[in-house]
Amino acid sequence: MNPPNPTTQIRSFIFENFLFDADESSLGNDDSFMEQGIIDSTGVLELVEWLEETFSMKVQDEELVPENLDSVNKLTAFISQKTS
Amino acid sequence: MCGIAGYFNISSDNSPGVTLLERMIHPVSHRGPDGYGFHVGRRAGLAHARLSIIDLEGGWQPIHNEDKSLWVIFNGEIFNYRELREELEERGHRFATNSDTEVIVHLYEEKQEHCLAYLNGQFAIALYDAEKEVLFLARDRMGVRPLFYTIHKGTLYFASEVKSIFAADPSLPREINPDVLREIFTFWMPGGSETVFRGIHQLEAGHWARVTAGAGLSLREYWDIPYSTADRGRFRKEDEYAEELRELLIDSVRLRLRADVPVGAYLSGGLDSSTITSLIHHYTDNPLKTFSVTFSDSIYDERAEQNEMVEFLGTDHHVEHCTYEKIGAAFPEVIWHTETPILRTAPAPLYLLSALVRDHRYKVVLTGEGADEILGGYDIFKEAKIRSFIKKDITSASRPLLLKRLYPYLALSPTKSAEFAKEFFHTDAPVDDLFYAHLPRWKTTGRTSVFFSENLKRQNFDDAVENLAARFTGKLAGLDYFSRAQYLESKLLLGNYLLSSQGDRMAMAHSVEGRFPFLDHRVVEFACAIPPNMKMKVLNEKNILKKAMANLLPQTIVKRKKQPYMAPDILSFFGENEPEYLNYYLSPQMVAEAGFFNPKAVEQLLIKCRKKARQGFRENMAFVGILSTQIVYEKFVKNFSVTMPKRLDNIKIIS
Numbered sequence: 001m002n003p004p005n006p007t008t009q010i011r012s013f014i015f016e017n018f019l020f021d022a023d024e025s026s027l028g029n030d031d032s033f034m035e036q037g038i039i040d041s042t043g044v045l046e047l048v049e050w051l052e053e054t055f056s057m058k059v060q061d062e063e064l065v066p067e068n069l070d071s072v073n074k075l076t077a078f079i080s081q082k083t084s
Numbered sequence: 085m086c087g088i089a090g091y092f093n094i095s096s097d098n099s100p101g102v103t104l105l106e107r108m109i110h111p112v113s114h115r116g117p118d119g120y121g122f123h124v125g126r127r128a129g130l131a132h133a134r135l136s137i138i139d140l141e142g143g144w145q146p147i148h149n150e151d152k153s154l155w156v157i158f159n160g161e162i163f164n165y166r167e168l169r170e171e172l173e174e175r176g177h178r179f180a181t182n183s184d185t186e187v188i189v190h191l192y193e194e195k196q197e198h199c200l201a202y203l204n205g206q207f208a209i210a211l212y213d214a215e216k217e218v219l220f221l222a223r224d225r226m227g228v229r230p231l232f233y234t235i236h237k238g239t240l241y242f243a244s245e246v247k248s249i250f251a252a253d254p255s256l257p258r259e260i261n262p263d264v265l266r267e268i269f270t271f272w273m274p275g276g277s278e279t280v281f282r283g284i285h286q287l288e289a290g291h292w293a294r295v296t297a298g299a300g301l302s303l304r305e306y307w308d309i310p311y312s313t314a315d316r317g318r319f320r321k322e323d324e325y326a327e328e329l330r331e332l333l334i335d336s337v338r339l340r341l342r343a344d345v346p347v348g349a350y351l352s353g354g355l356d357s358s359t360i361t362s363l364i365h366h367y368t369d370n371p372l373k374t375f376s377v378t379f380s381d382s383i384y385d386e387r388a389e390q391n392e393m394v395e396f397l398g399t400d401h402h403v404e405h406c407t408y409e410k411i412g413a414a415f416p417e418v419i420w421h422t423e424t425p426i427l428r429t430a431p432a433p434l435y436l437l438s439a440l441v442r443d444h445r446y447k448v449v450l451t452g453e454g455a456d457e458i459l460g461g462y463d464i465f466k467e468a469k470i471r472s473f474i475k476k477d478i479t480s481a482s483r484p485l486l487l488k489r490l491y492p493y494l495a496l497s498p499t500k501s502a503e504f505a506k507e508f509f510h511t512d513a514p515v516d517d518l519f520y521a522h523l524p525r526w527k528t529t530g531r532t533s534v535f536f537s538e539n540l541k542r543q544n545f546d547d548a549v550e551n552l553a554a555r556f557t558g559k560l561a562g563l564d565y566f567s568r569a570q571y572l573e574s575k576l577l578l579g580n581y582l583l584s585s586q587g588d589r590m591a592m593a594h595s596v597e598g599r600f601p602f603l604d605h606r607v608v609e610f611a612c613a614i615p616p617n618m619k620m621k622v623l624n625e626k627n628i629l630k631k632a633m634a635n636l637l638p639q640t641i642v643k644r645k646k647q648p649y650m651a652p653d654i655l656s657f658f659g660e661n662e663p664e665y666l667n668y669y670l671s672p673q674m675v676a677e678a679g680f681f682n683p684k685a686v687e688q689l690l691i692k693c694r695k696k697a698r699q700g701f702r703e704n705m706a707f708v709g710i711l712s713t714q715i716v717y718e719k720f721v722k723n724f725s726v727t728m729p730k731r732l733d734n735i736k737i738i739s
Contacts, residue, residue: 020685041508042700
């Protein structure tokens, strides 16, 4: 069975928790969360808590890097790599 | 300690008289519940609400000079008044009272505006020269005591609090200025002299103002924090600095214990308040009562350290235990007193603490504010030091790990990941940027803009920072980044937030006067001369102060890692019982009506808050900021009202 594509889930989490009432079109899937100021330093850990809970995975300290977590597409890739 | 209010007719000869003064002084009667004094002159009127501390019988204000040509009202203390009085008497001045206030009129007779240089104190002064028809206003060097003013229809109104000005004339516009609101949602406080209310200014710290019928209002700075005078060419040892600092602090504490009522002290458990408490204990015979806040949540609670100090000094100790519910319940009252939006609830526990002090019939407390700013205590200084160290060798993999040493007390530490921390702390920023140390904080705070309405979004981050640059460039030129950061923290955080929203306003809400030994200008000037690398030695904050106090404090207090004073923010409003007022102030209708925030975004934030999950800095700041803005809007703009009794009790009209 193919793992479900989590992009929609990620987008809805980001909008609900960090963008509040922003327009759907305001976030591209490759936009950097940090550059756009969407997630602040403490937001990253909120994001990680959600990832661990929602996708039953454990994020290691060394995986806490922008390459894994800094956009919708990076997150999708990271999740599929961790859960496959 | 007191409240003052008054007016000066710039372009009319009609004196509106005592009724206006009564209307203005009544809203600040919490500052001075012991009686009211008025004087109506040809062009000006002065009102005073009195809290008797020095010369309990004779200290009524306004006070005049020998020939009644000068009239003064004053909020605060002149700590060196005995010495000044002696000198003035030697020169032939006759005193009618024993109060410190009277020193001001006689000194002004001799020196005019230069009298301020001789005052060691914390004060807001309004002095009317009836002969020349000049109003002279002045504020202490560091901004301990407040003074606000506005000019409306040819009259200048001034007062200790904005509510007095609004009470003066119902036709005065009461309007929130979106530019200043944007500043608050970036810097945590207004960046300049204008308050969040359009047209209402504070007289800035270290400034005086002269008002005349011919020339209107003119302002002048008479003193500023002299960070540029660091002892660069001199070679002094750390121990020498430490010794001199201790001697100065002892003298500052002694001066600040002068009062005709007992003096207590706040004890947080940190180095600064412990220093003050210990100096009172060791160098004076003041019977010491101490007052502390405790929290249930261990992130904020410091009772272990407080108890250690109490045991060490044997003080008569009293505690206000702060629960989430108490903070939430007090918050609207707190905002009535701050008169400005705030992004943290931290003033609320101090509001509750001053009530405890008053219940013990104490009117004066010494507290430790200012040490972090002038002696290098804040994490933001440490953060800047680490960032600049990383920048010197950007290839180093180990240097970013230093960032992890910051903020270990935060449950959601931004430094958990050094990789992210590098990004968030802008380690590539140029060290010589005017606001090098502060930019990361401001950027994080500025992201609260996600909740702004379309209208407020027009005020952008860059404009707010540019306005600040226009104000401070001259002051910051030639300083190193560490001294720049200290200067800005002293002007903005200390001056426009800690001493006002969290200091004067919270204490005076319950008629309690705070005194600040670290803010004696001699201490400040001395601290500015200590080289930054001695103040923060490598990453050891307040190194010189620790050395100065090493033998007068328990080692655990000297060596403990700094814990900044904080209170629970979002959590205070979403405990077992949500305060009912949330649905009123944050209803989509009220949010839309006020016009500063996006009602849908605020609703989403409320949903997130109700989930009771942990939240980041931005959401905490945004929630407290939005709620307090809504309360300011409702209490001061939409429904401003003060109920006047038919007549005020305990009045003296002096003529």
